[in-house]
Amino acid sequence: LQEEEEGPLRKSSLCPNVATSEGTEPGQGGLAPAFPLPGEWRGKMEEEKVYSQNGVFAHLELLEARAYEAAVKQEETERQEEKLARLKARVQELRLQRDELRAKVDLQQKGQLGKEGAVSNPAQPSARAVLEWKIKSLKAMLQIFYLTGISGKLSKRGVCFCISTAYEGTYLDSFHLDLLTKPEVRIYRHSIPTFIPLQQIAKKYLQTDIRRFLSVLSDHLNAYVGRRYQADQLQEHFSGQIEGTLQRNSLCNLLVFNYNVSSESKTFPFNVRLLYGDPCCSLPTEVVISCTPDAPASLAETAAAHSDLFRRVALHKVFRSFSSAGE
Amino acid sequence: MDETVAEYIRRTVLKIPRDDIKTMLQKWGFLSEAQLETVNFHQIKDNISQDVVQLCEENSADIKQAAVLDIIYNNIYPNKRIWSVYQMNKTGEETEFFDLTDFKKKFKRRLRSALKNVTINFREYEDNAIWIRIAWGTPYTKPNQYKTSYVVYHSQTPYVFISASVLRSNLPLLCQALVVASNYHDIREMELRSHSLNSLKDIVFKRYSQNFQTYCPRPLPERNVAPETVDLRIIQENRNEKERIQRLNREVFGDGPQPKIEFAQYKLETMFKSDPKMDVLDKKEPFRCLIKFSSPHLLESLKSLAPAGMADAPLSPLLTCIPHKARNYFKIREKKGLLPGSFVSP
Numbered sequence: 312l313q314e315e316e317e318g319p320l321r322k323s324s325l326c327p328n329v330a331t332s333e334g335t336e337p338g339q340g341g342l343a344p345a346f347p348l349p350g351e352w353r354g355k356m357e358e359e360k361v362y363s364q365n366g367v368f369a370h371l372e373l374l375e376a377r378a379y380e381a382a383v384k385q386e387e388t389e390r391q392e393e394k395l396a397r398l399k400a401r402v403q404e405l406r407l408q409r410d411e412l413r414a415k416v417d418l419q420q421k422g423q424l425g426k427e428g429a430v431s432n433p434a435q436p437s438a439r440a441v442l443e444w445k446i447k448s449l450k451a452m453l454q455i456f457y458l459t460g461i462s463g464k465l466s467k468r469g470v471c472f473c474i475s476t477a478y479e480g481t482y483l484d485s486f487h488l489d490l491l492t493k494p495e496v497r498i499y500r501h502s503i504p505t506f507i508p509l510q511q512i513a514k515k516y517l518q519t520d521i522r523r524f525l526s527v528l529s530d531h532l533n534a535y536v537g538r539r540y541q542a543d544q545l546q547e548h549f550s551g552q553i554e555g556t557l558q559r560n561s562l563c564n565l566l567v568f569n570y571n572v573s574s575e576s577k578t579f580p581f582n583v584r585l586l587y588g589d590p591c592c593s594l595p596t597e598v599v600i601s602c603t604p605d606a607p608a609s610l611a612e613t614a615a616a617h618s619d620l621f622r623r624v625a626l627h628k629v630f631r632s633f634s635s636a637g638e
Numbered sequence: 639m640d641e642t643v644a645e646y647i648r649r650t651v652l653k654i655p656r657d658d659i660k661t662m663l664q665k666w667g668f669l670s671e672a673q674l675e676t677v678n679f680h681q682i683k684d685n686i687s688q689d690v691v692q693l694c695e696e697n698s699a700d701i702k703q704a705a706v707l708d709i710i711y712n713n714i715y716p717n718k719r720i721w722s723v724y725q726m727n728k729t730g731e732e733t734e735f736f737d738l739t740d741f742k743k744k745f746k747r748r749l750r751s752a753l754k755n756v757t758i759n760f761r762e763y764e765d766n767a768i769w770i771r772i773a774w775g776t777p778y779t780k781p782n783q784y785k786t787s788y789v790v791y792h793s794q795t796p797y798v799f800i801s802a803s804v805l806r807s808n809l810p811l812l813c814q815a816l817v818v819a820s821n822y823h824d825i826r827e828m829e830l831r832s833h834s835l836n837s838l839k840d841i842v843f844k845r846y847s848q849n850f851q852t853y854c855p856r857p858l859p860e861r862n863v864a865p866e867t868v869d870l871r872i873i874q875e876n877r878n879e880k881e882r883i884q885r886l887n888r889e890v891f892g893d894g895p896q897p898k899i900e901f902a903q904y905k906l907e908t909m910f911k912s913d914p915k916m917d918v919l920d921k922k923e924p925f926r927c928l929i930k931f932s933s934p935h936l937l938e939s940l941k942s943l944a945p946a947g948m949a950d951a952p953l954s955p956l957l958t959c960i961p962h963k964a965r966n967y968f969k970i971r972e973k974k975g976l977l978p979g980s981f982v983s984p
Contacts, residue, residue: 464851466851471850471851473850487848487850489848489850500844500848500962501844502844502845502848502850503844504843504844505795505796505797505842505843505844506734506792506793506794506795558738558739558762559766560735560736560737560738560766560793560794561736561766561792561793561794561795562734562736562793562794564734564735565735565736565737586735
């Protein structure tokens with residue numbers, strides 16, 4: 312369509328300001344098409360040579376309208392053809408089905424006449440059984456997707472993702488993200504806690520690489536849930552070994568508490584400060600253990616050993632090892 | 639013990655419903671079990687409070703302990719006050735290591751540097767909520783324990799819940815101290831207010847039930863499994879319509895309980911659209927109008943409007959967007975169609 316417009320566009324004596332495109336020859340009275348047009352159009356072109364000088368744009372409009380009509384007609388015929396092909400295919404399908412069913416009926420009739428009292432073919436499951444099997448396998452598939460941690464479902468205006476978190480075999484919270492896909496990918500609503508830096512992660516990855524976005528978000532959430540689980544386990548099962556309260560925060564990335572260490576039949580309090588520098592990690596990056604000034608020097612070794620332990624092993628497991636070693 | 643402290647404790651105990659006094663005093667932990675045993679909690683409240691004050695006298699309570707009792711009371715009965723939500727902003731991207739001691743120190747220092755006569759008390763709760771009680775004085779008078787503001791802050795979140803007292807003039811000071819202590823840059827008030835603190839938390843922390851479409855293998859809500867006594871002579875003519883309404887309602891409101899807010903206010907600054915021949919207003923200026931919806935539980939009542947037949951489903955998005963947009967005060971200005979003015983994404 313573009314080419315057709317540019318072809319006839321040229322300076323006309325009555326319209327000195329009309330822009331010309333390259334490739335046309337100036338000085339000709341009529342409009343010369345840049346390439347051969349179908350027969351009927353050429354005829355019409357001849358007709359209107361006389362009037363073209365009065366309105367180049369009017370002529371262009373005419374051409375455009377004609378081209379549009381032609382395109383519409385073309386589309387219509389294509390659509391008809393498509394429909395026809397579809398219906399033909401459907402007819403084929405149905406014929407096949409009919410043949411199959413006919414064969415089945417024949418078989419059954421023969422079977423009934425031939426061997427009465429024979430066991431019906433066990434390999435022919437009933438329609439209901441097939442349906443139940445299909446439902447079961449579909450549910451299993453969905454369950455698998457859910458267990459992988461990130462599952463999604465297309466919604467009316469986009470996608471809804473569900474990020475399920477787990478820590479060492481225990482399934483914990485699920486979080487949801489409702490995304491819109493038009494005109495651009497953006498978050499419509501979500502159930503992500505406010506202390507997870509969702510906006511930052513979205514700004515970095517949501518538009519460019521959605522897989523990475525989900526993966527990073529999932530890492531953050533899993534790590535948070537893991538840290539929280541450890542702290543909860545500590546408070547629940549080992550509160551006897553902690554002196555006072557466990558100081559924590561919403562992200563569970565800074566834990567401070569005191570516990571007692573016995574040496575030479577005396578107990579000394581250790582103060583532990585666990586800093587989780589990596590938001591995607593559920594183990595601390597920095598461990599600071601301090602003891603009272605009157606503690607014996609031998610405890611420094613214990614402190615170092617414990618510090619190393621906290622850095623490598625999950626918090627509640629550390630205390631489990633303490634209690635088992637102590638008793 | 640100071641007379642004012644004694645009076646304050648007495649009045650605080652009087653506020654507590656009689657059946658809860660003992661548990662609250664136990665939570666307080668200032669009086670020993672033995673001491674509590676000596677009080678008869680079945681007598682009239684006046685006498686109970688007198689006995690309690692007596693015991694506090696023995697333990698020489700000071701204003702700090704009395705303030706703690708006050709915080710405990712307000713934590714258990716937060717719905718007696720109106721809470722506003724404030725949102726803080728920051729531009730940095732570093733990970734937050736929220737240190738409680740650091741926070742408390744910075745907050746106290748900032749507040750005290752501007753106003754010496756304040757009583758500040760902190761109390762932390764299991765859900766990472768930090769309650770701050772501030773009793774305000776003036777540069778020349780001691781803090782008035784009956785003019786208190788309460789702040790509830792969850793670490794590492796940008797939201798603060800403030801129940802200011804009568805003295806709104808101290809609010810900028812309070813906001814500044816919060817911003818400094820929590821390492822944010824600025825703070826602004828959201829258009830969200832309610833008596834129910836927990837509901838406000840549910841709204842901004844997105845803990846309310848949003849209806850997400852997922853394949854999560856979660857059991858479907860129990861629908862009336864047992865069919866109502868099927869009398870074949872009764873035909874439900876509007877069954878389809880009823881089901882449509884139920885479906886739409888569920889899509890909008892979700893399945894669970896709604897956050898509890900008591901009112902929604904819409905301030906209209908739109909032009910009055912009338913028949914030009916009627917010419918009600920000769921001046922072409924916006925028709926100012928304030929519409930306020932109030933209810934003991936506004937969102938639940940909105941949820942039941944369509945099923946009760948009092949409104950068409952779906953409801954206007956202006957009503958249903960309240961928890962999603964985290965606001966219940968709206969300004970509607972003249973735009974192409976009725977669109978609410980400046981919106982905030984929570």
